[in-house]
Amino acid sequence: MGSVNAAEVRDLVKKYGDFKALDGISFDIKKGEIFAFLGPNGAGKTTTVKVLTGLLKPSSGHVNILGMDIVKDIDLIKEKIGFVPDQPYVYPYLTAFEYMRTVGDIYKVPSGRQKKMIDELLEMFEIGDRAGEIIDSFSHGMKQKLVISGVLLHKPEIMFLDEPLVGLDPKSARIVKDLFVKLSKQGTTIFMCTHVLEIAQKLADRICIVNDGKILELDTFENLRKKDGSGSDLESIYLRLTGAVNGAVLPEDI
Amino acid sequence: MRYLIKISVLSFVNRVNSLKFKDDFKAAIFIFIGINIVFIIFGASYAFLKYINSVAVAGPLIVNKLMALIFITAFLMTALSSVIVSFSAVYFGRDIKWLLTSPIKTGDIFSFKAANSSFYASWMVFAALIPFMSALGIVKNADIWFYVLSTVFAFPFLACASFLGVGFTVVIMRFFPAAKIRNLIFIIGMVFFTFVLVFVRLIQPEKFVSSEGFELLSQYLGYLDAPTAKFLPSWWYTSAVTGLISKDYGRIFLYAGLLFFAAVFLWFVIKFLAKKYYMEGLNEGQAFASSDIKKKSFVKRSPVLAIFHKDVKVFIRDSNQWSQVLILASIVLVYLFSMYKLSFETVKMHNTMSLVNCALVWFVATAASLRLAFPLISLEGESFWFLLTSPVSRLKLFIEKVIFGSAPVFTVSMILMFATNYMMGISMPVFILTIAATAAMSFLISCSAVSIGAILPKFNYSNIPQIESSLGGLVFMLFSFFMIIVNILIIMQPLRLFYLKRYNAAVFTQYGAALILIDLIFFVIILGAGYNALKRIEK
Numbered sequence: 001m002g003s004v005n006a007a008e009v010r011d012l013v014k015k016y017g018d019f020k021a022l023d024g025i026s027f028d029i030k031k032g033e034i035f036a037f038l039g040p041n042g043a044g045k046t047t048t049v050k051v052l053t054g055l056l057k058p059s060s061g062h063v064n065i066l067g068m069d070i071v072k073d074i075d076l077i078k079e080k081i082g083f084v085p086d087q088p089y090v091y092p093y094l095t096a097f098e099y100m101r102t103v104g105d106i107y108k109v110p111s112g113r114q115k116k117m118i119d120e121l122l123e124m125f126e127i128g129d130r131a132g133e134i135i136d137s138f139s140h141g142m143k144q145k146l147v148i149s150g151v152l153l154h155k156p157e158i159m160f161l162d163e164p165l166v167g168l169d170p171k172s173a174r175i176v177k178d179l180f181v182k183l184s185k186q187g188t189t190i191f192m193c194t195h196v197l198e199i200a201q202k203l204a205d206r207i208c209i210v211n212d213g214k215i216l217e218l219d220t221f222e223n224l225r226k227k228d229g230s231g232s233d234l235e236s237i238y239l240r241l242t243g244a245v246n247g248a249v250l251p252e253d254i
Numbered sequence: 255m256r257y258l259i260k261i262s263v264l265s266f267v268n269r270v271n272s273l274k275f276k277d278d279f280k281a282a283i284f285i286f287i288g289i290n291i292v293f294i295i296f297g298a299s300y301a302f303l304k305y306i307n308s309v310a311v312a313g314p315l316i317v318n319k320l321m322a323l324i325f326i327t328a329f330l331m332t333a334l335s336s337v338i339v340s341f342s343a344v345y346f347g348r349d350i351k352w353l354l355t356s357p358i359k360t361g362d363i364f365s366f367k368a369a370n371s372s373f374y375a376s377w378m379v380f381a382a383l384i385p386f387m388s389a390l391g392i393v394k395n396a397d398i399w400f401y402v403l404s405t406v407f408a409f410p411f412l413a414c415a416s417f418l419g420v421g422f423t424v425v426i427m428r429f430f431p432a433a434k435i436r437n438l439i440f441i442i443g444m445v446f447f448t449f450v451l452v453f454v455r456l457i458q459p460e461k462f463v464s465s466e467g468f469e470l471l472s473q474y475l476g477y478l479d480a481p482t483a484k485f486l487p488s489w490w491y492t493s494a495v496t497g498l499i500s501k502d503y504g505r506i507f508l509y510a511g512l513l514f515f516a517a518v519f520l521w522f523v524i525k526f527l528a529k530k531y532y533m534e535g536l537n538e539g540q541a542f543a544s545s546d547i548k549k550k551s552f553v554k555r556s557p558v559l560a561i562f563h564k565d566v567k568v569f570i571r572d573s574n575q576w577s578q579v580l581i582l583a584s585i586v587l588v589y590l591f592s593m594y595k596l597s598f599e600t601v602k603m604h605n606t607m608s609l610v611n612c613a614l615v616w617f618v619a620t621a622a623s624l625r626l627a628f629p630l631i632s633l634e635g636e637s638f639w640f641l642l643t644s645p646v647s648r649l650k651l652f653i654e655k656v657i658f659g660s661a662p663v664f665t666v667s668m669i670l671m672f673a674t675n676y677m678m679g680i681s682m683p684v685f686i687l688t689i690a691a692t693a694a695m696s697f698l699i700s701c702s703a704v705s706i707g708a709i710l711p712k713f714n715y716s717n718i719p720q721i722e723s724s725l726g727g728l729v730f731m732l733f734s735f736f737m738i739i740v741n742i743l744i745i746m747q748p749l750r751l752f753y754l755k756r757y758n759a760a761v762f763t764q765y766g767a768a769l770i771l772i773d774l775i776f777f778v779i780i781l782g783a784g785y786n787a788l789k790r791i792e793k
Contacts, residue, residue, distance in 0.1 A: 053643045056792045079645040089636035093571035094564060097550065105560035106644045111552045134571065 005064075006031045006158050006189035007052060012061035014047050014213075021047040023213035024061065029158075034180055034190045036204035038197065040242050044213040045193040046086055049162050052191065053083045066157060079107070082156030086163045086193075088143035092136035096127060096146050099135060100153060107154035114153070121149040125172055141167040148176060158189040165196055177203060201234040209241050216241045257358060258366040280725050287728055288381075296385035303393045317390075318496055324386065325488040328379045329415045334584070335719070336375035336419025342574055342717030343371045344420065345427055345536060349716075354536070364528040372416030374719065383408055387495070400498045407494050407510050410517035414487040417520035424527045427535035487516055557646045558654045565630075565658050574718045575633070578625035585621055586666060589614065593674045609749055611674050612688050613742050619667040619696045620734040623703035627659025628730055629721040630704055631788065632711045638793050648789045652708070656781070660700040667696035683762065684752055690766070691745055694773045699734050701777065705784020706730040711791070737776055744769050 007029040014022040022044045029035045039045050050056040052063060054074045063070035065077045090099055097118065104114040122128040125145035127138075135143060144167045151159060165173050180190050180203055194200055200207055201221050208218040217224060221234060228237045306320065307313045344350075344367040353363045387404045390396075490509040497505030555563065569575045593611070634641060641651060671692040675685050710726030721727065748765045751757060 050793075055639060055642055075645060075647045078643060081643070083639070083643040085639050087636070090640060091564060091568055091637050093568045098564070098567060101552075102560050102564050105555045106557040106646055108557065108645075111554050115550075115552050 004030055006033070006066060007191070008062075008064040009048075009052070010062045012048070012051065012063060013059045014044075014051055014056060015059040020213050022051070022058075025210065025213070025215050026061075027208060027215065027218055029189055029191060030205075031189055032184055032187045033205045034184050034192065034203050036200035036207045037191065037193045037210065038195075038200055038207060038238060039210040043210045043242075045210060046162055047213075048210070049083070049160050049191070049193055053081060053160050054078060055083075080157045082151035082154065082159045084144075084147050084151055084159070084161040084164050086166070088140065088147045088167075090135050090143060090147060093134055095132050095134050096122060096138070097131040099146060100131075100150060103150040103153055109154050117153050118149075121152055122146075124175060125149060139167070141169060141172065144168055145172055152179070156188070158191065159183070161190065161192045163193060163195065165194065165199065197234045197238055207234070209238060211242050258353075258362065262370075284725050284728065287732065292381065292385045295382055296389050299386045299389035300392060303389055307393050317393075318492065321390070321495065322489060322492040325411070325491050326486060328383060329411070329486060329488040332376045332379050332412050332415035333419045333422075336371060336416040337423050338578075339375045339717065339719055340368065340371035340420040340423040341427075342719070343367050343374070344423060344532075346574070347716050350536070360533060361525070361529065364532050365525065368417075368420045368524060368528070371420055372413060375416045375419060376412040378723070380408060380412055390495075390499075394499045396499055400495075403498055403506070403510070404495050407491060407513055410510075410513040411487050411491040413517040414513065414520055417517065417524050421520065421524040421527055424524060424531050424535060428531035487513055490516070557644070558650050561641065561646065561651070561654050562658060565654075568633075575629075578718060582622050582625055582666070585618055586670060589618060589670065590673055590677075593677050607678060608675075608680055608684055608688060609742060609746060611671075611678065612691060612745065613738055615667055615670045615674065615692055616695050616699065616734075616738045616741070618670060619663050619692075619699045620731060620738070622663045622666050623659065623700045623734070624722050624727055624730060625718075626662050627700045627703035628707040628727060629718055630655045630659050631707045631791075632713055632715065632721045632726075633718075635713050635715070638713070638791075642791070642793055649785065652704075652785045652788050655708075656701055656704050659704045660697055663700035663703075664693070664696045667692050681752075683757060684749060687745060687748065687762065687766070691741060691769060694769070695738070695741055698737060698773055698777055698780075701784075702733055702737070702780045703730050705780045705787070706733065708784045708791070709787040713793075733780075737773075740772060741769065744772065 005028045009028070010026045011024045012022050012026070013020065013024050025044075025048070037045050037048065047056065051058050052065065052070070054070060054077065057071065066080055068077050070077065091102075094102065100118045100122070101114065103109075104118070109117075119128060119131075122131050125148070127142055127145055127149075130138070130142070135146065138146065144164070148161075148164065164176060168176065177199065180192075184190055184205075192200075192204070204221065206218065206220050207224060209216045217227070217237075219227070224234070224237050225231060228240065230236065303317060303320075306316050309316060344364065347367065350363075350367075354360070384405065387408075388401065391400045391404070394400075490512045494506055494509035494513065497503070497509060668689070671689055675688060680688070706726050706729055710724065710729060712721045712724040712726065715721050744765055748762050751761055
């Protein structure tokens with residue numbers, strides 16, 4: 001396995017009882033790449049992110065993150081990754097500032113950087129004036145911004161983001177998109193699960209489409225379009241691949 | 255209202271239907287343990303009541319007095335747990351926001367939540383009353399109506415206690431919003447503490463166990479025959495039950511009628527209070543305390559210390575966790591008060607009491623651990639992803655939880671042991687032995703609580719009492735009782751020898767070494783199991 005890859009996944013299987021949430025998927029993520037991971041609800045996206053971040057253990061297969069084994073070297077891997085979950089559940093009785101300080105100390109961020117960055121990050125997302133309030137009073141979007149700020153504070157080499165734009169206002173969503181591009185240029189790898197296909201099309205270096213725990217396609221948007229032969233946008237390609245091209249039958253009385 | 259009941263019923267049915275073998279097994283253990291506890295209560299009550307009832311002249315009166323004391327304790331316990339459960343369920347339940355946006359009337363939401371709280375606050379007391387009443391019925395040769403009606407009358411009796419608890423919560427929430435949650439809990443705690451102390455003082459249990467304080471036997475009998483807190487439903491229930499035994503129909507009708515009337519009346523009172531105060535309390539409840547950061551501290555902390563600080567802050571600010579402290583405080587203070595009132599005149603009494611005191615202090619440590627240490631892993635709940643993806647190893651995380659859970663339990667146990675030993679005037683060798691044993695046991699018990707909390711966590715909960723009353727809570731208590739029995743059996747012999755004036759340093763050393771060895775084995779096994787369980791947790 002070469003060192004140009006930030007992550008290498010081989011024949012990954014994750015079972016919940018008899019149900020196979022991931023059915024032998026394999027892929028590589030290059031360093032500094034923005035990697036979009038798409039699929040319908042229940043396709044296995046969140047399970048994949050959870051395995052790659054050590055929240056779930058693989059049933060079989062191999063996962064290497066930054067050259068380290070996800071099972072054996074998980075504590076070392078965690079120092080170098082950042083995770084934004086699909087639901088930004090954070091300690092409701094901490095203030096935003098206290099949360100950031102906790103993140104900073106747990107990830108051993110130097111005090112100087114904490115002093116400088118905590119205010120800057122919270123200000124960037126326009127929650128600086130509410131830094132002293134407990135998180136329980138925050139909206140979903142504010143919590144999301146706080147969790148993203150926490151990840152940015154400790155400068156991970158790979159960021160795993162599960163639906164990072166859900167709940168964000170347009171301005172914040174724009175900030176996050178610009179951040180992804182900037183971080184990617186600086187060498188940070190970004191693995192992003194999303195349902196916002198437009199974002200994936202615009203930002204991602206490569207796009208992986210999964211369904212029923214299997215990879216349907218993995219390529220750049222341009223190549224996906226060539227393979228599809230239609231010259232369509234990502235939404236059409238995605239819908240064709242996942243078998244949802246005709247849409248659902250809507251109830252007449254709706 | 256029927257929609258809310260339907261949701262509860264459907265949720266329950268779906269949960270039962272989705273049980274897998276592992277869950278069935280857990281449920282079977284739960285039921286098996288529960289049935290055993292019921293039988294133990296029955297057996298102990300039967301033996302005790304039979305013995306007391308056979309005492310000449312005063313026997314039946316002592317049984318009645320004992321009944322009154324048990325019912326008043328049941329009443330207070332139900333009322334107190336109703337305050338705590340309703341505080342979480344009626345105001346901070348996870349579904350409250352969703353329910354309030356639905357077209358269901360607010361009054362119905364309150365009624366449902368109040369009834370729900372009452373059920374959760376009283377079912378355990380009810381389950382413990384049944385075997386006690388059965389034992390009483392057998393001792394008193396009661397007919398079938400005794401069993402049927404005493405069970406039926408238990409409903410309004412416990413309803414009165416629960417409704418009082420809910421009513422108290424509604425009023426207190428109106429005047430003390432969540433932003434001042436610490437004040438609120440403090441006041442609830444103080445009110446109940448005062449109430450319990452006054453109650454204990456009023457009934458003077460030390461008089462109850464002995465007729466020595468009475469100049470005449472007639473005075474003693476008169477004391478036993480006098481009502482115990484006659485304006486409380488517990489006395490009405492006692493009177494209705496004694497009426498059932500003596501087949502005094504007038505007494506049954508009067509006191510059962512009072513119970514039913516009081517339950518219905520209290521229901522309407524809390525409905526009235528809710529109409530006036532519930533929405534206001536809810537609105538205030540959504541107001542949050544903000545912490546004014548004038549001075550931002552950037553003092554460097556180790557990752558484990560940062561997590562420890564996080565746990566302390568969350569504990570102080572989360573009323574759910576705070577409210578557990580008041581129960582603990584009541585237990586500790588009432589225990590100290592009781593020890594203070596007891597007299598120790600004989601060597602045998604000293605010997606027995608120093609052993610009993612050890613066991614009781616360790617039971618208090620168990621109660622404290624159940625509330626403070628056992629829920630620690632479960633309380634991470636939906637935020638657990640944060641720690642599990644952080645670079646803090648599971649071992650360090652486990653150690654942090656053990657320290658956080660053990661520190662208060664250790665402190666409370668040691669204070670209790672020092673205070674009670676001092677009150678009893680215990681001699682130095684026994685003082686040292688009991689203090690050392692308590693230091694080891696309190697640490698062991700709290701470590702077990704954290705470990706079993708990791709082995710059998712309950713991440714889906716709406717209030718902390720649900721975590722405590724889960725299978726894991728039960729397993730922890732049984733394990734703790736087992737350890738207490740083993741430790742008591744070990745220290746029994748050196749204590750006996752000491753009080754028989756056959757004190758021997760070698761014997762103390764041998765038993766001390768045995769104690770250390772056994773506790774060390776417990777320690778290694780339980781901590782190993784807890785750590786391995788934490789390593790396996792997937793979220």
